[in-house]
Structures are given as structure tokens and as C-alpha cells.
Amino acid sequence: MTPRALRQQLHGTGLRLRTGPIxxxxxxxxxxxxxxxxxxxxxxxxxxxxxxxxxSVSVERPAGLRRWISPQxxxxxxxxxxxxxxxGDQGFPMLExxxxxxxxxxxxxFLVVHAAVLERGGKALLLPAPSxxxxxxxxxxxxxxxxxxxxxxxxxxxxxQGHAVALPxxxxxxxxxxxxxxxxxxxxxxxxxxxxxxKGNVAHLRPPPDAVARADEPAFPAWLVAPRFSAxxxxxxxxxxxxxAFMGLVSSAFNYNVHGRAGFRALARLVDDAxxxxxxxxxxxxxxxxxxxxx
Amino acid sequence: MNAxxxxxxxxxxxxxxxxxxxxxxxxxxxxxxxxxxxGLLARLxxxxxxxALLASVPAGPAAHFLAGRTLASAQQEExxxxxTHIADALRSLSLPLILLxxxxxxxxxxxxxxxxxxxxxxxxxxxxxxxxxxxxxMLAGWATTHHSDYDQRYYRRWMHELPPLQHIRRQTLLDVHxxxxxDTARLKPPSYKLIEAAEPLDGHPGLSVLSPADMVLHSMxxxxxxxxxxxxxRDLSDLDLLLRHFGARPGFWEQLVERSKExxxxxxxxxxxxxxxxxxxxxxxxxxxxxxNGAAPRWPLRGVMxxxxxxxxxxxxxxxxxxxxxxxxxALYVRAHWLRMPPVxxxxxxxxxxxxxxx
Numbered sequence: 250m251t252p253r254a255l256r257q258q259l260h261g262t263g264l265r266l267r268t269g270p271i272x273x274x275x276x277x278x279x280x281x282x283x284x285x286x287x288x289x290x291x292x293x294x295x296x297x298x299x300x301x302x303x304x305s306v307s308v309e310r311p312a313g314l315r316r317w318i319s320p321q322x323x324x325x326x327x328x329x330x331x332x333x334x335x336x337g338d339q340g341f342p343m344l345e346x347x348x349x350x351x352x353x354x355x356x357x358x359f360l361v362v363h364a365a366v367l368e369r370g371g372k373a374l375l376l377p378a379p380s381x382x383x384x385x386x387x388x389x390x391x392x393x394x395x396x397x398x399x400x401x402x403x404x405x406x407x408x409x410q411g412h413a414v415a416l417p418x419x420x421x422x423x424x425x426x427x428x429x430x431x432x433x434x435x436x437x438x439x440x441x442x443x444x445x446x447x448k449g450n451v452a453h454l455r456p457p458p459d460a461v462a463r464a465d466e467p468a469f470p471a472w473l474v475a476p477r478f479s480a481x482x483x484x485x486x487x488x489x490x491x492x493x494a495f496m497g498l499v500s501s502a503f504n505y506n507v508h509g510r511a512g513f514r515a516l517a518r519l520v521d522d523a524x525x526x527x528x529x530x531x532x533x534x535x536x537x538x539x540x541x542x543x544x
Numbered sequence: 545m546n547a548x549x550x551x552x553x554x555x556x557x558x559x560x561x562x563x564x565x566x567x568x569x570x571x572x573x574x575x576x577x578x579x580x581x582x583g584l585l586a587r588l589x590x591x592x593x594x595x596a597l598l599a600s601v602p603a604g605p606a607a608h609f610l611a612g613r614t615l616a617s618a619q620q621e622e623x624x625x626x627x628t629h630i631a632d633a634l635r636s637l638s639l640p641l642i643l644l645x646x647x648x649x650x651x652x653x654x655x656x657x658x659x660x661x662x663x664x665x666x667x668x669x670x671x672x673x674x675x676x677x678x679x680x681x682m683l684a685g686w687a688t689t690h691h692s693d694y695d696q697r698y699y700r701r702w703m704h705e706l707p708p709l710q711h712i713r714r715q716t717l718l719d720v721h722x723x724x725x726x727d728t729a730r731l732k733p734p735s736y737k738l739i740e741a742a743e744p745l746d747g748h749p750g751l752s753v754l755s756p757a758d759m760v761l762h763s764m765x766x767x768x769x770x771x772x773x774x775x776x777x778r779d780l781s782d783l784d785l786l787l788r789h790f791g792a793r794p795g796f797w798e799q800l801v802e803r804s805k806e807x808x809x810x811x812x813x814x815x816x817x818x819x820x821x822x823x824x825x826x827x828x829x830x831x832x833x834x835x836x837n838g839a840a841p842r843w844p845l846r847g848v849m850x851x852x853x854x855x856x857x858x859x860x861x862x863x864x865x866x867x868x869x870x871x872x873x874x875a876l877y878v879r880a881h882w883l884r885m886p887p888v889x890x891x892x893x894x895x896x897x898x899x900x901x902x903x
């Protein structure tokens with residue numbers, strides 16, 4: 250798709266962007282959003298105007314004075330502004346957060362877990378962790394070192410079969426992680442750093458080509474690793490008791506309550522079938538080396 | 545704006561589920577968005593399933609039906625669990641405990657619980673036992689939610705229910721009613737008649753539901769007195785399913801009309817029968833319609849009200865809005881307040897609401 254056609258669709262009736270199982274119709278007249286999409290979603294499929302879109306969203310300047318005086322951006326789903334506006338330069342991060350919200354609050358056909366998912370040799374590695382644990386950093390490092398990334402943020406688990414479905418989207422990095430990954434994976438393509446967001450400084454990283462090309466290949470979780478970034482400790486991989494792994498997954502799941510007994514069974518089977526570890530690290534080299542031993 | 549641009553496909557599919565056979569991808573997209581915003585994804589999925597149409601829904605919309613059904617069944621499971629907890633908490637009082645609205649449809653296994661979504665549980669207890677019930681519920685972990693003195697007084701002195709209770713551990717919401725309309729409202733259905741006629745719930749000792757006619761009349765009184773119509777189409781669909789179900793029982797329609805007089809609910813019955821029939825094609829016998837027409841407002845109000853309901857009982861999604869929908873919703877908001885309180889009291893209430901800071 251030419252940059253001109255892309256801009257026309259974003260300005261007009263909406264760009265129908267496919268990310269794994271989800272098609273979102275996106276509208277925006279903001280340059281930062283148009284540029285962000287053309288950079289980060291360059292390899293993604295765009296559906297034609299007659300295809301079914303799961304969500305219809307926009308990122309725009311609000312009407313009125315805030316268009317001109319300390320400008321803001323507003324994310325709307327189906328025409329309703331569901332979130333508080335953000336400062337004017339945060340259009341692209343806001344789109345990404347909004348898309349995450351669409352999936353985590355509506356896609357109950359999946360058990361949605363706050364976790365990064367990567368795959369190697371047909372088996373999936375799940376990195377569930379609260380924000381700030383270094384999950385996305387680790388995910389980015391592995392994504393450029395032999396692993397295929399399915400998602401850096403949202404694990405879409407099929408509650409019946411148990412496999413993880415890929416949702417290839419830009420990887421979001423915060424604060425120190427940005428320079429860390431720039432140095433560690435020089436081949437990675439970064440978008441501009443956006444300063445002083447709710448999560449600090451944020452930069453997005455274009456997903457590697459194989460992550461996008463192989464989006465329709467699901468994988469069964471074989472390893473569950475709870476990462477923890479620790480400036481002092483040497484890298485350590487310790488087996489984690491299954492019960493603790495299970496409770497960690499429950500607290501990371503967005504819609505565990507929605508799946509009732511089926512959700513319990515799915516997560517119980519996941520921790521039964523997967524090798525579960527706790528992992529603390531502070532050097533990415535060590536991390537990549539240790540994960541190389543998997544599989 | 546042409547007619548096509550405000551087409552409400554949820555309304556159409558509730559009325560005639562077979563119409564989805566002809567849907568294009570863009571119609572499906574419109575239906576899913578409108579149904580999601582009306583809280584009717586799971587209801588539609590259930591109705592399509594009943595007619596064996598669900599299997600032929602394309603994969604895109606089918607995923608949303610599955611998501612909606614998963615959410616609705618989780619909520620239903622939760623409501624069943626809550627009802628057990630509530631019954632346990634109130635058992636020692638041995639008071640008549642009557643389930644209302646969706647909670648009643650679900651526990652009584654009525655078709656109106658098909659794909660029904662929930663935000664709270666509704667029960668009714670006799671007014672003279674309200675304090676005991678509240679105390680027992682507090683002991684079991686339910687705490688009041690509206691903390692300003694004004695709100696507490698508003699509910700306790702004027703309304704037909706306690707301020708909503710929330711369970712401190714499970715975060716679930718519970719509305720404890722002692723009547724089906726506010727004490728200050730124009731219409732005054734006497735609660736003792738409802739309680740006398742309530743029917744025990746099979747398999748749940750100590751729990752009852754309203755008799756079929758009362759259940760239908762309550763549903764109508766609730767919908768056609770409501771200030772806020774975001775669940776309006778869902779409530780109308782509940783009513784449609786209730787009428788189709790009970791309407792097949794011999795003598796139901798005569799009872800319904802008779803009962804509306806005893807309960808001072810003839811006007812809501814008129815609106816209920818007329819609008820379900822007009823909007824969802826609910827089968828209503830002509831004699832029942834003719835009798836209830838006697839309670840219709842006079843011309844020209846009659847025509848105006850038809851227009852207002854036609855504009856308001858739609859999916860709240862913006863693609864289903866007609867040019868006059870905003871005005872209709874505002875008019876119904878004002879009307880609901882007008883019916884709820886005498887004018888002077890209403891003026892004072894609105895003044896308090898307008899001037900106080902947001903809690």
C-alpha cells in the first residue's frame with residue numbers, strides 16, 4: 250500500500266488493519282498516527298472496505314480550544330471517547346493502548362492474559378508479569394534472537410484447546426529499556442520516543458517480519474517464566490511451584506472471571522503442561538543465553 | 545439523513561432473526577456494534593441459536609457472539625451464586641424474599657433470561673422488614689454505596705429501594721426494593737398485593753418470584769418510567785420474551801388486564817403492549833390491546849408518546865440514532881422525573897443535584 254493510499258484511508262472511511270485474529274478500522278488525521286502506522290504496521294495485511302471489522306476506532310484532536318492551545322488527542326471506540334484525553338504528541342501510544350483495551354475488554358472468545366508470548370520450535374514461552382518487571386524488554390531481546398514474538402503484551406489463549414494465538418503488534422518499551430534494546434538489537438526499527446506519558450518515556454519497536462508473516466500459526470505454551478529485572482542479582486532460573494504459577498496467571502488475566510470453570514481448567518492445564526520458572530536477571534546477554542537452552 | 549443511515553439492525557434481528565440470512569459483511573459489522581452497545585450480543589446469539597442460524601454466522605461476527613455469550617454466562621453464574629448468599633444471609637429472618645427482574649427470569653428458568661446480561665441483583669422485601677433485612681445483609685458483608693446524607697435521605701425517604709448495596713469482598717451489587725415504583729411516584733402499585741400473589745420458586749426454599757401477570761407489569765412499569773434508556777431495547781426484548789412465554793397460558797391475558805387495574809398500572813400496560821407489538825412484533829390478542837387502549841393518553845399526547853418510544857427504544861449506538869433521538873431521550877428523562885415526584889419536590893431535588901459537587 251502506498252503512503253498516499255494509507256493516508257487517504259486513515260483520513261477517510263478508515264484503514265482496516267489486520268493484527269492476527271482482529272481487524273480494526275482506524276481513522277486518524279494526526280501525522281504522528283499516520284507515520285506510526287506506516288512505520289510499525291508496514292508488513293501487516295490491510296483488508297478491503299467490505300471486510301468485517303471487529304472494532305472501529307479513531308484518534309483525533311478534540312473539537313474546541315484544545316485543538317489549538319496545549320493540544321490534546323482523544324481515542325474513541327465507535328465514536329465514544331472512552332478515555333481521558335492525552336497531550337497532543339501521544340497519538341500513537343494512545344492508539345496502541347486503545348487497541349489493547351479493545352482486546353482485553355471485549356475479546357472474551359479468548360482468555361486474555363497480561364503476558365508476552367514468544368515461540369520457538371513450535372512451542373510457546375509465556376512471560377506473565379506486572380508492568381515494570383522487564384517483560385517487554387526481555388520480549389524485545391528474545392524477539393531479535395531466535396524467538397518469534399506472538400505478542401509483547403496480550404496472550405490470547407484459546408480456553409478450550411489451550412493454544413496461544415498471535416497478535417503481532419509493535420513492542421512497547423519504556424524509559425531505560427529503550428536505549429538498552431537500541432544497543433542490544435541494532436537491527437530493530439524504532440519509532441520516535443514520546444516523552445512524559447503516563448508510563449514515562451515510551452518508544453515502539455516494529456515487530457520483526459516473521460512475527461507478522463506467521464501470525465496465523467498458534468503455539469501451545471511449553472514454558473511459563475515469571476521474569477524479574479534486578480539490578481544486583483546474577484541471572485537465575487529457578488523452578489516455580491505450579492500453584493504459585495497458577496495464581497500468578499490468574500492475577501495477570503484480564504478476564505479470568507468471565508471464563509468461570511472453563512477458565513480455571515484452561516489455566517490449570519497450562520501450568521500442568523508447561524515447565525514453570527522464576528527468572529531474575531539484569532543482563533540481556535545472560536537472559537538470551539539461558540533461554541537458548543529451552544527446547 | 546436518510547432512513548438507511550439510522551437503521552437499527554438489532555431491532556430488526558430481534559423482531560425477525562431470519563433476516564440475518566441476507567446480511568452482508570457491513571451489515572454484520574453494524575449489527576455487532578449496535579448489539580454490543582445495547583448489551584444484546586448474547587441475547588441475539590441465543591435467539592439465532594434457537595433457530596439454528598448461529599452455525600452459519602460468518603467467523604468475524606461469530607467471535608463476538610461467542611465473547612458476548614461467555615460474558616453473559618459468567619454473569620448468570622455469578623447472579624446464581626449471589627442469590628444463594630443473599631438467601632443464606634436472610635434465612636433466619638424468614639421473611640418473604642422475592643426476586644425481581646433479570647434475577648427472577650434467570651432463577652425461574654424463563655426464556656427472558658436467554659443471553660441476559662446483569663449488573664446487579666434485585667430483590668423485594670416487605671417495607672416493614674426493610675431495616676431487619678438491611679442489618680442482616682450488612683452482617684454478611686453488604687455495605688451501602690451512596691455516602692452523602694442527601695443521597696441516603698433521597699433513597700430512604702422517597703425511593704422504592706435502599707441505596708444500592710455492594711458486597712465488600714465480592715464487589716457485587718444488590719438492590720433491595722420494598723416497592724416497584726418510588727413512594728413519591730404518581731402511580732402507586734401496592735406492594736402487599738404483589739407479595740400476596742408471589743409464587744414460590746421451585747428448588748429454592750424461601751425464595752419467590754412475582755406471579756406472571758405481576759412480573760410482566762413490573763417489567764413494563766420499570767421500562768416506561770425509566771429516566772435512562774441505554775438498556776431500553778434490552779428491557780423491551782425481555783418484555784417480548786415474557787409475553788410470548790406467559791401469553792401461551794390459558795387466561796393469562798385476561799389476568800394481565802385485570803391485574804393492571806388492581807395495581808394502578810394500566811398506563812404502563814398500554815405502553816408495554818403497544819410498543820412490544822409495534823417494535824418487536826410481539827403477538828398480543830386484539831381484546832387485550834383494545835382494553836388496554838382505554839388507558840392511553842389523549843390525543844395529541846398519544847401520538848407524541850408513540851414517537852418518543854420509537855426514537856428511544858433503539859440500540860444506543862450512534863449508527864442507530866435518528867435525528868430526533870437526542871430530543872426524545874431528553875423528553876423521556878424529564879418525563880420520568882415528572883412521574884417520579886410531585887413538582888415542588890422535583891424542583892428541589894434537581895436544584896440539589898445541579899449545585900452539589902460531584903462526589
